[in-house]
Amino acid sequence: MAHPMIKATSFFILVLLSLSACYYDNKEDLYIILSSGECDTVAVNYTQTVQPLLDAQCVSCHQAGNSSGNVLLDSYASAKQYAENGRLMGSVKHESGYSSMPPGGSLSDCDIAKLEAWVAAGSPEN
Template sequence: MKKAIAFTILLAALTSCSDSDTVQDIQTPPETGTPGTDPTVTTISYTKNVKSIIDANCISCHQSGRSAAFRPLTTYAEVKTAVENANLLNRIQLQNGQQGLMPQGGRMSQTNIDLIVKWNTDGLKEN
């Protein structure tokens, strides 16, 4: 009798799954979270995602009165210009020990690099 009840419960559990859910539906959560930590987020913008990375990794040198003041990275326009005209993407993607790596203190995380690259690919949106 116990085996029959257990079998019935198991059978009910297996047949209660909806066949309308595809593997894609199950594996792809709704678009929420933070780009880089949640791969389903697709919109990258300077204000929401890139500014904090630049502030944490670049402006200690790239601002007025600092060693790299000649190439400030304190505003959207300045960072956009650096991506478009000053080889910023290539420099942040260099490996530790390679000439020209930015930031000079060591390579930032691959997640941050990927976000900046995606921001460029997405059209360098501000907001």
């Protein structure tokens, strides 16, 4: 039979272990909340935000040689044109009167917010 003191100590260690398990669970939850709240719409520019986003999500269908719907998004000038005529935001925000883009899916809320911030700033070439 184990000495009562050893029993008490092992119980204490078990409690500590389960507490630390809870602590890690909470830390992960917190991390998910923090990271989903992180959408930087301030440090938005064409070169580092808009162009990579369009390249990844749109340009495969909207470039010279494959300009779906006759829409080009593979250069600053063409992106600005669709920013200014409202079709860029109309399509990614799935507004009525526009074809929803990308077809069959949607950009993340954060990506939409970034595009919107760039358009609201006058779609600068920066």
